[in-house]
Amino acid sequence: MVFDMLTGINTSIVESSAYRAKREEQMNLDYSVDQIVLIPKDFSDIHRFHHKEKGLTDEDAKLIAPGQTYAYSFKFSDYSPFVFDNIRTNFGFETGDYLRSLGGTETALCELVSPGKSGSFFYYSVDYRFIIKTVVEAEMEFFREFLKYYYQYMIQNPNTLLVRFYGMHMVQPRGTGRELYFVVMGNTLQSEFGIIEKYDLKGSTVGRFASEKEKANENVILKDLDIAMKRKIRLGKEAKKRLMDQLEKDTKLLAENNVMDYSFLVGVTIPDTTKLRKPLIDEDSSQSTKRAPTSAFKCDYGGIYSEDKDEIYFFSVIDIFQAWNVRKKVENTFKSLIHEADAISAVRPDAYRERFLKFLNEIIQ
Helix, strand or coil, X not given: CHHHHHHHHHHHHHHHHHHHHHHHHHCCCCCCCCCCCCCHHHHCCEEEEEEECCCCCHHHHHHCCCCCHHHHEEEEEEECHHHHHHHHHHCCCCHHHHHHHXXXXXXXXXXXXXXXCCCCCEEEECCCCXXXXXXXXXXXXXXXXXXXXXXXXXXXXXXXXXXXXXXXXXXXXXXXXXXXXXXXXXXXXXXXXXXXXXEEECCCCCCCCCCHHHHCCCCCCECHHHHHHHCCECCCHHHHHHHHHHHXXXXXHHHHCCECCXXXXXXXXXXXXXXXXXXXXXXXXXXXXXXXXXXXXXCEXXXXXXCCCCCXXXXXXXXXXXXXXXXXXXHHHXXXXXXXXXXXXXXXXXXHHHHHHHHHHHHXX
C-alpha cells in the first residue's frame, strides 16, 4: 500500500507537470513563472490513472487468472493538482525537493501509530518534513468544497497557523478493491532538537486528558486538562498578542465555513545547540530549493522562542476536516444529556471558536 501511495504521488506530479506545460502553452503563458495561473475548474479537477506493473502488457494481463489482474496494478487519483502545486511553491517547496522527500520506495516512509481516536494512519517522510494521513471519504469531500477558500487564505496569509496541505489523493492498492483517501501535510513538530512535550488542545474538558497508560509512552500527546494542570505557554505580552490575533483570523475562516472540532497542536523543545540533529536529506544538496518568506511563528529553529528563550514552541491548527453536520448535531444532543453542554467537543462552529480562543488565552502568557 505504501509503495502504491508513493508511486502514485510521483507519477501524478510528473503527469501534472506535462498538463501544466501544455495548458500554459495554449494560453500563451510563460511556463517559467512560479505560480500556475488557476481557473475555476482547477479546484474540482481530478487527475486519474491506472498504474500497471512494469512490463505487464494488456496481452500479459489476459493470461492472468480471472480476478487476479488487480494484484498487478493499482488505481490512483490526484485531486486539484494545480492548486496544491501552487501551495507547495508558495511555501518554498519545488517539485524536485518534494519528490525527493517522498521517494518512491517503502523505506521513504515510517509509520506512526495513530495518536487519536480517528483510526487514521500516519506516515512520516524520510526527512520528517511531511506527514501522510489517511482520511475518510466524507472528510475528503468536505475539504474539497472548502478548498477554494482555504487556498486563497493560505496564499494571502503567510503567518497563518492552519495546517499546510500539499497534496490530496486516493489510491486503490493492488490486491484490494478498497479506496483509500489520504493527504500530504507539513510536519509542524519537526525540530532539530527533538520534541519533549506535545499537546492537542480543543478548549473542551470532557475526556480531554491522557490516561496513565498513554503517559507511559514517550510519544504521548497530552490534552487540555493535562496542560491546565502542568504548565503555561510563556510567550510574553507582545508575542501572545500576535499569536492570538492570528488565531482570531484563522478560526474566523473555519467558523465561516462550518468547520469545528479542530485542535491547536503544540510542541515544546529545549534549544540545546549541542544536540542538533543532522538532517536525513542534505538540504544544501538541492540548489533549486527556494526559501519562502518565514512565518512569524517559525523564525526560531522552525518555531518561536518562549519569553526567556529557554524553550521553543511549535504551533499549528490541525484536524480541519470536520463539518458541523447531522452526525455532530446528534452527538451534541446525546452528550448534552450526560455532560454540561459547554464542556463537550461537539458544539456549533461559532461556539466552538469562542471556547477554543478563550481556553488558549488562559493557558498562554
